[in-house]
Amino acid sequence: MSRAIILFAHGARDPEWARPLERLALAVRTASPQDWVLTAFLEFMAPDLAAAADAAVAAGARELIVVPVFLAQGGHVRRDLPRMLEEIAARYPAVQIELRAALGESQVVIDAMAQAVLSTA
Amino acid sequence: MSRAIILFAHGARDPEWARPLERLALAVRTASPQDWVLTAFLEFMAPDLAAAADAAVAAGARELIVVPVFLAQGGHVRRDLPRMLEEIAARYPAVQIELRAALGESQVVIDAMAQAVLSTA
Numbered sequence: 001m002s003r004a005i006i007l008f009a010h011g012a013r014d015p016e017w018a019r020p021l022e023r024l025a026l027a028v029r030t031a032s033p034q035d036w037v038l039t040a041f042l043e044f045m046a047p048d049l050a051a052a053a054d055a056a057v058a059a060g061a062r063e064l065i066v067v068p069v070f071l072a073q074g075g076h077v078r079r080d081l082p083r084m085l086e087e088i089a090a091r092y093p094a095v096q097i098e099l100r101a102a103l104g105e106s107q108v109v110i111d112a113m114a115q116a117v118l119s120t121a
Numbered sequence: 122m123s124r125a126i127i128l129f130a131h132g133a134r135d136p137e138w139a140r141p142l143e144r145l146a147l148a149v150r151t152a153s154p155q156d157w158v159l160t161a162f163l164e165f166m167a168p169d170l171a172a173a174a175d176a177a178v179a180a181g182a183r184e185l186i187v188v189p190v191f192l193a194q195g196g197h198v199r200r201d202l203p204r205m206l207e208e209i210a211a212r213y214p215a216v217q218i219e220l221r222a223a224l225g226e227s228q229v230v231i232d233a234m235a236q237a238v239l240s241t242a
Contacts, residue, residue: 005238012195020193020225027235067238069192072141074133100241103234104141112233113224114148117126117188120221 002063004036004056008049009069010076011041018045021069036061042076049081053088063096064088071104123184125157125177129170130190131197132162139166142190157182163197170202174209184217185209192225 005028009021021039029037036059040052047055053064066085068077081099089097103109126149130142142160150158157180161173168176174185187206189198202220210218224230 007238009192012193014195014199017193017195020223020231023228023231024234024238027231028238031235032239069234071130071190071192072133072138074135074138078135100238102141103237106233106237106240107144108240109230109233109237110141110144110148112227112230113145113190114152116224116227116230117128117145117149117221118153119227119229 002061003034003065004038004059004061004063005032005065005067006038006040006049006052006056007067007069008040008042008052008081011043011045013044015045024069042080049084050088053092057092057095061095063098065098065100067100068102070102073102073105077102123182124155124186125159125180125182125184126153126186126188127159127161127170127173127177128188128190129161129163129173129202132164132166134165136166145190163201170205171209174213178213178216182216184219186219186221188221189223191223194223194226198223 007021007025025037025039036056038052038056040047040049056064068081070077085097085099128142128146146158146160159173159177161168161170177185189202191198206218206220
């Protein structure tokens with residue numbers, strides 16, 4: 001395992017909140033079993049992004065793909081996330097880190113949401 | 122127009138944040154031109170849910186479909202949203218109001234997110 005995909009989400013006080021993210025992680029693992037798929041949270045839930053990155057690197061990852069599971073590129077994704085990634089990059093200069101766009105910006109996701117809106121409407 | 126679909130999202134300080142939601146609204150309008158599709162926000166952005174409902178009812182809507190554009194059913198969707206809907210229902214007893222599950226709970230959306238994660242991975 002040399003590549004880890006970190007699904008980074010906001011987190012919430014309600015433990016139930018993380019369930020769709022776990023379902024997403026499972027779907028990614030199933031579609032790409034060669035990748036190590038982790039979840040990480042901005043607040044309220046563990047692990048945070050630094051801890052997830054530490055775990056991935058400790059397990060041998062040399063490439064981290066960080067995917068913001070957010071509807072859009074708000075302040076958390078635009079400001080907080082790059083700062084966190086700079087700190088991680090400073091700790092692991094040999095590790096390649098790639099930050100993706102927020103998932104909600106993807107047309108395939110927008111089309112699926114439109115389909116879900118109308119599926120029982 | 123007797124039915125309005127209200128896409129209810131969190132909102133953010135960054136005005137760019139609402140763009141994917143506007144793209145979602147456009148996709149729903151295109152797929153279902155007979156519906157009136159509105160956006161509404163919990164905070165930071167306008168209109169709020171009450172104002173969106175007022176506008177829809179004033180325009181003749183007799184059925185409101187409220188779709189939480191959230192990753193999951195957290196506190197906002199579980200607690201805040203039902204309270205807001207009770208107030209709206211009390212104001213408009215003749216209007217039928219349907220609250221949907223958070224879009225991120227939908228398998229079609231989860232599968233599309235998994236596809237987006239792996240599309241350039």
